[in-house]
Every structure is written in C-alpha cells, then in structure tokens.
Amino acid sequence: MKLILVRHGHVEGIAPPRFRGRKEVPLTDLGHRQAAATAQRIAAEWKVDAVYTSPMGRSSDTARAIASVHGLMPRPAPDLVDFDYGEWSWKTHDEVKAGWQGLYDLWFSTPQLVQIPGGDTLQALALRAADALRLMLEAHRDQTVVAVGHDSVNRALLLQLLDMPLSGYWRLEQFPCCINEIDIGRRISVHRVNEHGHLLGL
Numbered sequence: 001m002k003l004i005l006v007r008h009g010h011v012e013g014i015a016p017p018r019f020r021g022r023k024e025v026p027l028t029d030l031g032h033r034q035a036a037a038t039a040q041r042i043a044a045e046w047k048v049d050a051v052y053t054s055p056m057g058r059s060s061d062t063a064r065a066i067a068s069v070h071g072l073m074p075r076p077a078p079d080l081v082d083f084d085y086g087e088w089s090w091k092t093h094d095e096v097k098a099g100w101q102g103l104y105d106l107w108f109s110t111p112q113l114v115q116i117p118g119g120d121t122l123q124a125l126a127l128r129a130a131d132a133l134r135l136m137l138e139a140h141r142d143q144t145v146v147a148v149g150h151d152s153v154n155r156a157l158l159l160q161l162l163d164m165p166l167s168g169y170w171r172l173e174q175f176p177c178c179i180n181e182i183d184i185g186r187r188i189s190v191h192r193v194n195e196h197g198h199l200l201g202l
Helices: 029-045 057-069 093-109 122-139 151-161 166-171
Strands: 002-007 050-053 144-149 179-184 188-195
Touching (some): 002 029, 002 151, 050 057, 050 122, 057 144, 122 144, 122 151, 122 166, 144 151, 151 179
Parallel strands (some): 002 144, 050 144
Antiparallel strands (some): 002 179
C-alpha cells in the first residue's frame, strides 16, 4: 500500500497557537485554498483508490477536496481523531503554563511521560493511529490511499513507520496540508515527510 498522509488545512488556533485537539474549528479561507492546492498536487502524481479522514470537520473538509478530484467520497476513520487535550483544550500556551507549569514543561521535554489532565497520552494516541493504519492496510494492500489526520496523529504514525520512539514526537514537523508519502509492503519505505512546497504563495 502507498500511504499519502496529509494534515488538514489551516485553522484558527495554529498561530498564535492554542491547544486545539478535539475542539471543532473550521478551515479558514487559507485552509480551503490549501486543501484545493493539496488535492491538485496529489492528483498530479498519484491515482488514489481511497481517501480516509478523521471524523473532525477540518479533516473531513480537507479530505473532501482531495477525494472529489478522484471521483471519490471520503471514508470515516474514527481512530484518526485528534489528540484529546482535556482541560487544556483551546487554552493558549501562556494559560496552560500559568495553571500547569511543571506538566507543561514535561510535555515539551518528555511527552511520552505525560497524561494531559482529563485528556490523552501519547501511548493511547499511537495505539489508535496504528489501528486505523492496520484497517486501511487490510482493505487496500496493493492500492494508493490518502489519510487526512492531524498534527499529533500524523506524528504518531510517522514515529511508528520510522521505528522511532514516542520520545521523538517533537522532532517531526507537520505543516497544515503537508504531504507524507510512505510505501508499506514487505518493508516500509518513507519517501517524503512534511512536503509543503505546493502551498507556497497561497
């Protein structure tokens, strides 16, 4: 299977940053333009057999733009849902530092050792993401599949596909509407990570 792993387009709360997670935030105008450009970029290189998406609106809207170019409808993949930031949801970084200084520092130094208050752990995220990938692989072993997820979900998948530990979470950037290309067969080959040149000038 060839996996084209995409992050959703731009939303409010990316810059200046907030902990978005499970909060529904729609694509901005820029996000819609990014989704359209990503759809064209993918169509220029690959014939896509299926498009899967996180159930969250920003991902499903991005997936719909990509799928429509191929005459497809996005398929829901519940386990691609974003990280749950619990009590940190929609707070700014300054607000989280003010309330949870020690935990905030740990999140950016050793994220694999943190449970967000009322929310997720990286271990739970990685398990969900791996389940979503397993189901796609079982259904599309010799096909090309697009999966539209989130910054956190994509990082968790890439860590596993690259045989990296969860402690490497912050080493992998995922820009809005970036493209990652991975071949999964007898061995795993990662061909590109966080490609976003198609978004320049938007």
